[in-house]
Amino acid sequence: MEKKEAPPKWMEVLVPLVSVASALLIAGFFLALQGIPPLELYSKMLAGSFASYHGISYTIVKTIPLLLCGAGLVLAFKANIWNIGAEGQLLMGAVAATWVALYAMPSAPSYLVIPAMFAFGFIAGALWGLVPGYLKSKLAVNEIITTLMMNYIAIKLVEYLIYGPWRGEEEWGFPITDKFPEAAWLPRIPGTSVHIPTLILALLSAALVYLLLYKTKVGYEARVYGSNPEAARYAGISSEKVILLVMAISGGLAGLAGVGEVAGIHRRLRYPWSISCGYGFAAIIVAFLARLNPLAAIISAIFLGGLFVGGDAVQMAFGLPVGVVNMFNGLMLLCLVSGEFALKYRVRVK
Amino acid sequence: MSEKAPKRRLLVAAIVLIAILAIGVGYYLWVYAPAAAAAAKIKAGYIYVGPIGDYGWTHAHDQGRKIVDEKYDWLDTVYVESVSEADCPRIIDKLITEENCDVVFTTSFGFMDATIEAGEKYPDKIFFHCSGYKRGANVGTYFAEFYQLYYLNGLMAGALTKTNKVGYVAAHPIPEVIRHINAFAIGVKEVNPDAKVYVVWIHAWYDPTKAREAAEALIADGCDVLAFTEDSPTVIEVCEEYYAKGQPIYAFSHYSPMYSYGPNVTVSGQLVHWEVVYDDILTKIHDGTYTSQNLENVDYWWMLHEGAVELGCDFGMPINPKFEDALKAVTVTDTKTGHGTMSVYDLVMLRLEQMKAQPAHVAKVENGQLVWELGPIEFDPFTGPLYDQDGNLRVADGVRLGHDDLWTMDWFVDNVVGSPTG
Structure with missing residues (x-):
């Protein structure tokens, strides 16, 4: 087995498409075994996510956190830093936003409280990312383990807050915080749940990560570090700086997604799995489906958002469990990783 | 690495994606659109938080749904299971706009905010939320108590x-x-x-x-x-x-x-008999007792006396x-x-x-407000x-x-x- 030369450009587009198609084929095979016509099911899924105003609006709602987390992960993965902690970083952003809205500035006007929520959300997510970043840069602790574990700490922290000190005064003892004051509600596109500021931030984040990676010195350093840490060291690139910066931005962007979910959708803090239905993990697929291209992540985030939304069309029309969507996500990741491998290596029998 | 390539790649990817979408949408419209027809019956949609096979809460609600669905010719039901709290608003939209439901039952506490908001969004539809404490002109609440x-x-x-x-x-x-x-x-x-x-x-x-x-x-x-x-x-x-x-x-x-x-x-x-509660609610919607204007003070808290448990x-x-x-x-x-x-x-x-023999708690309306009073129960x-x-x-x-x-x-x-x- 050996490494191939750089693959041709058209392959870079082809691999994600072929991966998605293979996942559809494999899933279709299992669906057909169950007596469900796969084409009909896929078209219903597509129609559910993209064929109506409602469907499109909810696809965008799902795209926002997927893109924010995904853009951050593109940056991290590009630097070969395996941030599996976007889920926890997102939750910390949600916690920070809740603190700002309910406790730090409960009577502030919108133009103060909304920027403050995003600022503190970014900081909280960044700090949550910096902990594993620091451990990796100083002590060479494997970041896959630490970022993953930090997710569970964040989940437990949210649970502690909603069962304990932040349990709502007006909520009959249920484990949710009080509603945010109206000034802290993110404006939505009327008639939908699309929270506008976060949508703008999400699109900006993709653009900014692109600029950072390809137009700045630190971005260049991150890419060099990512492709060859040894070479980076010889070139005088500080691995410490790259790791900390990448983890802070990656975590901060996920934190922004958390702000959007609590201030734009729920308008309160609640069970962790209600705030994020696995966006931080799904964003890993977003990043790889985009082949670590921050701008392509916009498309892959929309695609995955649509998949989330289309899943319940499947349920209603065919009585299938929601697990089908997870199965499909898993198959897609598997196909992507195999495709990536096939692209970079060739097997030679000697 | 060339800096122009990503843009072209993006364009290609976008075109392919749009093509796939267009085929899917076209197929959908061709196959399903003619089937949309209005019905004179009541259609009730149920939103479940868990899988109907959970052998607990959701299973029990679904049993109740099935029993009333079979009992009345004028009733059609549809359900969605394993709905997360974040997805509830979307599912309600779907049930109303695509499945044409007249009544939506949301059967988890976490669906409360979404149900209240949906009540405001669809003022001529009826909603019932299980286990909550917020109501509206077209949003009632219900709970079978153990x-x-x-x-x-x-x-x-x-x-x-x-x-x-x-x-x-x-x-x-x-x-x-x-x-x-x-x-x-x-x-x-x-x-x-x-x-x-x-x-x-x-x-x-x-x-x-x-x-x-x-x-x-x-x-x-x-x-x-x-x-x-x-x-x-x-x-x-x-x-x-x-x-x-x-x-x-x-x-x-x-x-x-x-x-x-x-x-x-x-x-x-x-043991629970959600069908007793669902039967009462749906019958009263069917005979016009409950409308989308008068549910502000409709709250069920049913126990042994009412046969709900x-x-x-x-x-x-x-x-x-x-x-x-x-x-x-x-x-x-x-x-x-x-x-x-x-x-x-x-x-x-x-x-x-x-x-x-007697109800433990009785709902009364005083000065336009719902008040629960102690019932005349012996124990x-x-x-x-x-x-x-x-x-x-x-x-x-x-x-x-x-x-x-x-x-x-x-x-x-x-x-x-x-x-x-x-």
Whole structure:
């Protein structure tokens, strides 16, 4: 087995498409075994996510956190830093936003409280990312383990807050915080749940990560570090700086997604799995489906958002469990990783 | 690396994606659009938080849905299972705009905000939210209440425990669960003042692994009777395993009939009849009693009297016959309603009749506001004197707790061991 030369450009587009198609084929095979016509099911899924105003609006709602987390992960993965902690970083952003809205500035006007929520959300997510970043840069602790574990700490922290000190005064003892004051509600596109500021931030984040990676010195350093840490060291690139910066931005962007979910959708803090239905993990697929291209992540985030939304069309029309969507996500990741491998290596029998 | 390539790649990807979309949408419109036709019937949509196969909460709601669906020709139903709280608004939109539902039932506490918002968004549709406390002109609330059953289970647990340690595997530390644990402990204390109820929180509504761990920890701690709030028959299965090993541990089934999972160990339990509630709501919508204008004060809190709940571990079996003799062998004096000395078995039957005969709580409308008043029932478990874990008198002698106190309960009665905050 050996490494191939750089693959041709058209392959870079082809691999994600072929991966998605293979996942559809494999899933279709299992669906057909169950007596469900796969084409009909896929078209219903597509129609559910993209064929109506409602469907499109909810696809965008799902795209926002997927893109924010995904853009951050593109940056991290590009630097070969395996941030599996976007889920926890997102939750910390949600916690920070809740603190700002309910406790730090409960009577502030919108133009103060909304920027403050995003600022503190970014900081909280960044700090949550910096902990594993620091451990990796100083002590060479494997970041896959630490970022993953930090997710569970964040989940437990949210649970502690909603069962304990932040349990709502007006909520009959249920484990949710009080509603945010109206000034802290993110404006939505009327008639939908699309929270506008976060949508703008999400699109900006993709653009900014692109600029950072390809137009700045630190971005260049991150890419060099990512492709060859040894070479980076010889070139005088500080691995410490790259790791900390990448983890802070990656975590901060996920934190922004958390702000959007609590201030734009729920308008309160609640069970962790209600705030994020696995966006931080799904964003890993977003990043790889985009082949670590921050701008392509916009498309892959929309695609995955649509998949989330289309899943319940499947349920209603065919009585299938929601697990089908997870199965499909898993198959897609598997196909992507195999495709990536096939692209970079060739097997030679000697 | 070339800097222009990503743009072209993007363009290609976008074109391919749009093409796929267009094919899908076209196919969909071609196949399905003509089928859209209006119907004169009532169509009710149900939104479930769990899978209908959970053998607990969602399963029970779905049973209720099926029964009313089959009973009435004018009724069509559709359901969506395993809906997360974040997805609820979208599912409501779908049920209304795509499935053309007239009525939507949202069957989890976490769906409350979404239901209220949907009520404002679709003012001519009707919504009913299960277990919440917010209503609107077109949003009613409903709940089938178990505390009377837990009390009756407690009477039996108090009689059956030999170690005077009764275990409770509890889901989430919220008022509903706290109220049920208290009712259970009040029953235990009435029969056996020396026994204590040991609570272990698992922080999940459905988690067989944690339920097993908790049950085994309680048994290791000396508990020989277990009750639980968790949507699987795991605790019963654990007890049956211990029984097979020669260590009898008894249990009370929760939410669904679980007798078959442990015929040797299941004493009794709590069963629900959501169809009774759904039948009443849907019939009243059908005959025009309920409209999208007058639900502001419609709240169901139904118990034994209304037939929304049933005592037992299987329908029609209030007490597993295997335990009749043991329960008849223990005598107790009814100090609360003065019916003299009798066996625990007879006391359970007496209390069951007392609580079936009259409503425990009655909803009234005063000055346009819904008020829950105490019903004319002969016996209610939550009657003072009741002491909390610190020995403070929380409910004075002869005083009964009302709806609001019970719905916000955050303290344990004195024979419970464990923290009410989890």
